[in-house]
Amino acid sequence: MNIYNPLHLCDIFKNTMNSGVKKMKKENLKLGFAFMLMAALSACGNNDASSNENQSNSGETIEKTVNVYMPSPAGLQTALEKGFEAAYPGVDMKVTSGTTGELLAKIEAEKTNPICDVLILASWSDGINSLSKLDLMEYTPVNGDKLATPFKHSSNKIWGTSASAVGVLYNTDKVKKEEIEKLDWTDFANKDKVNGTLKETGEAAISIPDPTKSGACKDFLAGYVSSKGESAWTDFNGWASAGLKNGGGNKPALAAVESGSVDILVAGVDYNAYADKKKDKPIDIYYPKGGTVVNARPAMIMNTATHKNAAKKVMDYLCSDGAQKLVADAFLLPGREDVSADSSRLGYSQIKQFENLNWDNMAANGTEIAKNFVDLLK
Template identity: 45%
Template sequence: MKKFLKTMALAAVTLGSFASFGLTDQTVSAEGDKITVYMPSPAGLAEKIAEGFKTQSGKEVEVFQGTTGEILARLEAEKENPIADVVILASWSDGLAMKNDDKLASYELSNKDNAVENFIDEDNTLFGYSASAVGVIYNTELFESLEADWADLSTTEDYKDLLAIPDPEKSGAAKDFVSAYVTEKGWDDFEALANNGTIVPGANKATMEAVTTGEVGILVAGVDYNAYKAIDEGEPLAMYYPESGTVINPRPAMIMKDAPNPEGAQEFVEYLFSDEAQQMVADAYLIPGRADVKSEKRPNVDEIPTLNTDWAKMMEVASEAAARINELMA
């Protein structure tokens, strides 16, 4: 019963968020040529992509934006009356789960050969048009410099009660990191992080605010594009990827099997891999999904140390692992 109520509460939140973008079930059914896209932050990128696609194709794009958790809850609430044509998540493992549930359509992307290796799955259902990674973000007014590895953060007394981690039930990037880490290394370090006073202030935005204001000094598994943007804006922050490695999270764009406008959905996914859209991705501090497009604002794929990522195993444990983080840090 408790799980059911939690799901319904999440659905109610996302329904309200959806309405705030001016989109309702009635407007979608009345204008079938529109493309309906669900996608995570950054907000400015969503707006630019929607406008760029409209300029190129003449077709409107209705966007619902939320965290990965909010998007998944919205999809669950709409399963009897599908609205989304394209869904983008910040978690590759959650995308794989949707694929396993037979919710995705296959499509042969015209320029798939330009995609970063492994950013498109073998069945052509997940299209990693961009990516982020997680690292350690710290407040430079509290710590002049920091190079601690993940395990060091959990055991060093100097960091006690100064640590935060994003809620992996809301943040897709944090969810993928947690599932990769426990698949490779087990739970000892997260249990030690809990004992060292780590808190969960909320999703990525709330945790960034906590470290920026100095409520905490160190953000564990913070999403990198948020940090690079904040640093460029003059916030007292720095970021690094721990030596033992992190997770690069391809952000899958997926065409829904029950999309009301499947042809428009295919056209939109093609646009995501266009020169124009990929430059928008790079300008938004994300990693482009095409190997021939590089970001000058942040490290690219070959500059980031990574953990082993067995996505099939990660998918199996991801939801349970995310829930356990909240239990440990409570």
């Protein structure tokens, strides 16, 4: 073979190049497969990492679960849960229900392993106390500026997205509406006046929710003291002397009136009465002319929350048009001033409140006032 033949040299060059290209193709295929495998594994890893998260319209990552602790009414709990999940598809709201005391006890028990993301209480004073007792996150919800001024706190940590008030509840089968609704708070120390409200001659059975079990009643008594000072205790002693009994928690106290075993309930929660009145139960309510306490129900985000972005969305939702309508449907007072209460009840601006309410003092002294009051009734 004449290696110096130019034509032969071209053949050698072509064969060498073809061999190199084949080797390069094989190597490229190997590298390509390796890159594809790495990309697939990376995608799987990303899917695992984001399996507990959703993407909001704004691009913010929202966790797929949020744990919300809230008080009754149960119907409102269910409605808010469904409404939130419809507003934020793919996010599961897990609701834990209980009284304010039960929920706070649960938070304390879970201190080393926090579960709660959003906490809602039925007592504004307990919300104020939570500012120092719990680790809360500062957050201003969308539409938070539309809440009634007393339902907002300068800390931007607690927000009254709904409210209730206390009044006098009575059994309509046994008590005369035109007589009972003349009575102011001080009149419940006068046995003759109270007995005179009955449709049949006799002695009226009258009770009050246990303020150590009812946050609304506790705040009512603290508000009464805040407004009237030491003279409040003169009224309290007069109530006890006139036969006022401890009715237990809100539910049994209401049930006793509806069954007829109790004629009149002083300082009963209003939304329960309005709800049962609409069910044609023998119950009605009025607010004495001396005023009462409107109690905002504070919502807050735990700083220990493991689902903080979802928790923020819960706060936004609670202040939304839809959620506020659900609050009104449950016969509670909407937190927002631009949302009307149910037409069957008085709205926030229509309820006269005690003068000189100092919520910081009420929060600081409410528990002691409640205990001393219960001792009066023993």
